[in-house]
Amino acid sequence: MSTVEPGGEPPTDTLGPTVLRMMLGGQLHRFREAAGVTPDRAGYEIRASRSKISRMENGRVGFKERDVADLLTLYGITDEQVRGSMLSLARQANAPGWWSKYGDVLADWFEAYLGLEAAASVIRTFELQFVYGLFQTEAYARAVTLLGYRAAPAEEIDRRVSLRLKRQDLLTRPDPPQVWAVIDEGALRRPVGGLAVMRAQLNRLIEVAELRHVTIQVVPFGRGGHAAAGGSFTVLRFTEAELPDVVYIEQLTSALYLDKPDDVDHYMEVMNLLSTQALTPDRTTGFLTQIAREL
Numbered sequence: 001m002s003t004v005e006p007g008g009e010p011p012t013d014t015l016g017p018t019v020l021r022m023m024l025g026g027q028l029h030r031f032r033e034a035a036g037v038t039p040d041r042a043g044y045e046i047r048a049s050r051s052k053i054s055r056m057e058n059g060r061v062g063f064k065e066r067d068v069a070d071l072l073t074l075y076g077i078t079d080e081q082v083r084g085s086m087l088s089l090a091r092q093a094n095a096p097g098w099w100s101k102y103g104d105v106l107a108d109w110f111e112a113y114l115g116l117e118a119a120a121s122v123i124r125t126f127e128l129q130f131v132y133g134l135f136q137t138e139a140y141a142r143a144v145t146l147l148g149y150r151a152a153p154a155e156e157i158d159r160r161v162s163l164r165l166k167r168q169d170l171l172t173r174p175d176p177p178q179v180w181a182v183i184d185e186g187a188l189r190r191p192v193g194g195l196a197v198m199r200a201q202l203n204r205l206i207e208v209a210e211l212r213h214v215t216i217q218v219v220p221f222g223r224g225g226h227a228a229a230g231g232s233f234t235v236l237r238f239t240e241a242e243l244p245d246v247v248y249i250e251q252l253t254s255a256l257y258l259d260k261p262d263d264v265d266h267y268m269e270v271m272n273l274l275s276t277q278a279l280t281p282d283r284t285t286g287f288l289t290q291i292a293r294e295l
Contacts, residue, residue, distance in 0.1 A: 247259070
């Protein structure tokens with residue numbers, strides 16, 4: 001969780017580029033609206049389109065310092081301290097994240113998620129088919145990767161597995177996020193990679209569940225249908241007050257990022273329902289042990 005300094009602003013050196021872009025974009029959006037400038041007018045000022053302004057304000061693209069400076073001038077921001085702070089933020093927002101070295105195997109739509117995941121203070125996730133990525137063993141991660149990339153060369157598979165395991169570093173960093181995962185029993189019964197791999201994966205879940213910042217619950221078959229039968233999703237929350245919660249829904253070749261309050265509220269309601277339908281964390285540990293013995 002990011003530390004907030006006395007002035008109320010989080011120190012930017014603790015935040016990843018994705019969140020910095022969101023913060024900068026949000027501030028530019030507020031400046032534009034306060035100045036009464038339309039997105040079309042703003043786009044014209046920096047030789048770009050209305051859609052480019054929208055992507056900038058949503059933190060979906062990088063920032064050129066010249067564009068930020070021109071927009072600040074257009075919005076009537078003349079205070080040198082404010083301008084300097086915004087331009088500094090633009091430079092930091094363009095710095096590559098740790099995942100940049102995996103650019104050869106990393107889809108653009110997933111790169112955005114890695115930035116959000118790395119900066120989140122709370123991660124709540126529901127998994128229907130597979131064990132959550134942050135909890136996967138190397139053997140299980142390899143088996144899952146092979147399902148989607150059967151024809152890929154061995155080197156590419158290694159890179160993809162390495163990327164998945166590197167994500168798990170956030171669980172052991174000094175300021176880890178609170179991770180609350182609800183898993184459907186089907187994901188635990190499906191022997192991905194074979195029985196031995198699955199048994200080791202279940203034992204890994206039992207170990208991870210002991211971490212003070214991790215909560216794991218299982219929704220057993222016996223509870224019948226549930227509100228999230230449609231698929232897996234993740235809700236990310238941030239310490240920075242100006243950043244909205246984000247719902248992430250992964251698809252085969254793309255992903256959805258939802259941050260409208262109504263959408264987020266709906267998914268949070270589903271998540272809360274799942275948590276009440278699932279076994280308690282203590283009973284989940286016993287359940288995981290039981291399944292591992294049955295394999």
